[in-house]
Amino acid sequence: MGYDLIVLGGGPGGYLAAERAGHAGLKCAVIEKKALGGTCLNEGCIPTKSFLYCAKAYEYALHSKDYGFSCDNIKFDHKSVVARKNKIVKTLVSGVGATMKANKVDVIKATGVIKGKKDNEFLIEADGKEYTSKYLIIATGSECAMPPIPGVKEAFAKGVVVTNREILDMEDVPKELVVIGGGVIGLEMAAYFNSIGSHVTVVEMLDHIAGPTDREISKILQDIYTKKGIDFKLGCKVTQVDLDGVNYEADGKSFKVKAEKVLMSVGRTPNTANIGLETLNIEMDRRAIKTDEKCRTNIPNCFAIGDTNAKIMLAHTAYREAEVAVNTILGKNDVVRYNSIPSVIYTNPEIGAIGETEESAKAKGIDFKVAKLPLIYAGRFVAEGGDQTCICKLIVDKKKNTIIGCHVISAYASEFIISMVPIIENEMRVDRIKEYVFPHPTVSEILREVIWTI
Ligand code: NAI
Numbered sequence: 369m370g371y372d373l374i375v376l377g378g379g380p381g382g383y384l385a386a387e388r389a390g391h392a393g394l395k396c397a398v399i400e401k402k403a404l405g406g407t408c409l410n411e412g413c414i415p416t417k418s419f420l421y422c423a424k425a426y427e428y429a430l431h432s433k434d435y436g437f438s439c440d441n442i443k444f445d446h447k448s449v450v451a452r453k454n455k456i457v458k459t460l461v462s463g464v465g466a467t468m469k470a471n472k473v474d475v476i477k478a479t480g481v482i483k484g485k486k487d488n489e490f491l492i493e494a495d496g497k498e499y500t501s502k503y504l505i506i507a508t509g510s511e512c513a514m515p516p517i518p519g520v521k522e523a524f525a526k527g528v529v530v531t532n533r534e535i536l537d538m539e540d541v542p543k544e545l546v547v548i549g550g551g552v553i554g555l556e557m558a559a560y561f562n563s564i565g566s567h568v569t570v571v572e573m574l575d576h577i578a579g580p581t582d583r584e585i586s587k588i589l590q591d592i593y594t595k596k597g598i599d600f601k602l603g604c605k606v607t608q609v610d611l612d613g614v615n616y617e618a619d620g621k622s623f624k625v626k627a628e629k630v631l632m633s634v635g636r637t638p639n640t641a642n643i644g645l646e647t648l649n650i651e652m653d654r655r656a657i658k659t660d661e662k663c664r665t666n667i668p669n670c671f672a673i674g675d676t677n678a679k680i681m682l683a684h685t686a687y688r689e690a691e692v693a694v695n696t697i698l699g700k701n702d703v704v705r706y707n708s709i710p711s712v713i714y715t716n717p718e719i720g721a722i723g724e725t726e727e728s729a730k731a732k733g734i735d736f737k738v739a740k741l742p743l744i745y746a747g748r749f750v751a752e753g754g755d756q757t758c759i760c761k762l763i764v765d766k767k768k769n770t771i772i773g774c775h776v777i778s779a780y781a782s783e784f785i786i787s788m789v790p791i792i793e794n795e796m797r798v799d800r801i802k803e804y805v806f807p808h809p810t811v812s813e814i815l816r817e818v819i820w821t822i
Contacts, residue, residue: 389473416556506671507674522611531632532557548634551634554572572603739821
């Protein structure tokens, strides 16, 4: 069967590419071996957000007196939360299927393998059948990285070590959860299980949590969750995982922390093995496919989007890359502007971030200043009882008088960090931004307050 475009992988990058291509009139197929929606919908963004929403509601109930009412006999039912999550995932996955149909995209439920080129078209094999296409988009996503730490394999086989996948289907709440890796996945799951009563320890090899997050902001998050009961073991090297706990070293000394379950969250590896990339001689950077700002690989008409290029492993980056790849196929001039992609950590409070941090601006030798205020400058934040240590920080390019970074730890940060995207992307001058009217009262008004301190 011949197509204009075959998309390998039906996650956020893949299904959006297929949707946009189908909408534009291209004859398109998406090949997906599991469920449409990929990691994001089935075992990532959406399930974790449904968990975290339940945990937040539970925390409100536990602190009901702070809000003028009382709740007795509050019990958290994790099994129901898992069932609720499954229902949500099912609804959204079927929604993606309906969108594919509406855009006349063929969905091929099979493992697709590239078999090289035939008559100048890409040849893909799936379920014993051969398909050809003029264009190819590789969107096969990523999987949890499993470091070669002694004992991990065995503990994984016994169900003690879990990844982002298994943790979402655990029916019981572990008494002790040890999280290896204090990045985004680790912190969101640590936050959830801390809220619902597990004793959580985060073992991180760096001296800080939340990876490239602005250091002041990540320290505030760490302090908030330390108060809530999470144990952070920073600057620690995990040496062995046993069936009853995790061994680690710090400052030359050895320690062991007890664990009923261990979450492995030390990063993700692009799914680029065993899909036939070698038949096309695609240029790689270790497991990542090399691409340019149009998501083109070194092979003409072949694109790689989402986690496969490992540029910024976020679903919304994959969305944008999908659009840019399809626009390029359609002959439209489009590029991904990687410097203005926001990111969020969905803890409680949330972290919203975009652009340069103090650390990255310093490292690049940018002449910058910092403007910041506590969130208590936003009336709605105070009205709703937000944590008083929360702050909003802007990084300002001194020469251009433009904002090059925004970092906020606060309720709703995920919802208003978007307002900084056009500001940063268009290099708007601070005096121009000051003219914007923010709705009142909103937590987002903190941005206006900070802008006016510049
Ligand atoms: P990550 O890269 O965010 O964090 C991994 C952490 O593990 C780092 O802090 C690293 O220093 C640490 N680490 C590495 N090896 C270690 C070891 N042997 N012992 C202890 N610590 C070790 O990776 P994570 O959390 O697995 O997330 C994977 C991807 O998924 C990320 O690219 C992330 O952006 C994405 N994601 C995004 C979410 C969001 O946007 N809210 C939610 C969940 C995942």
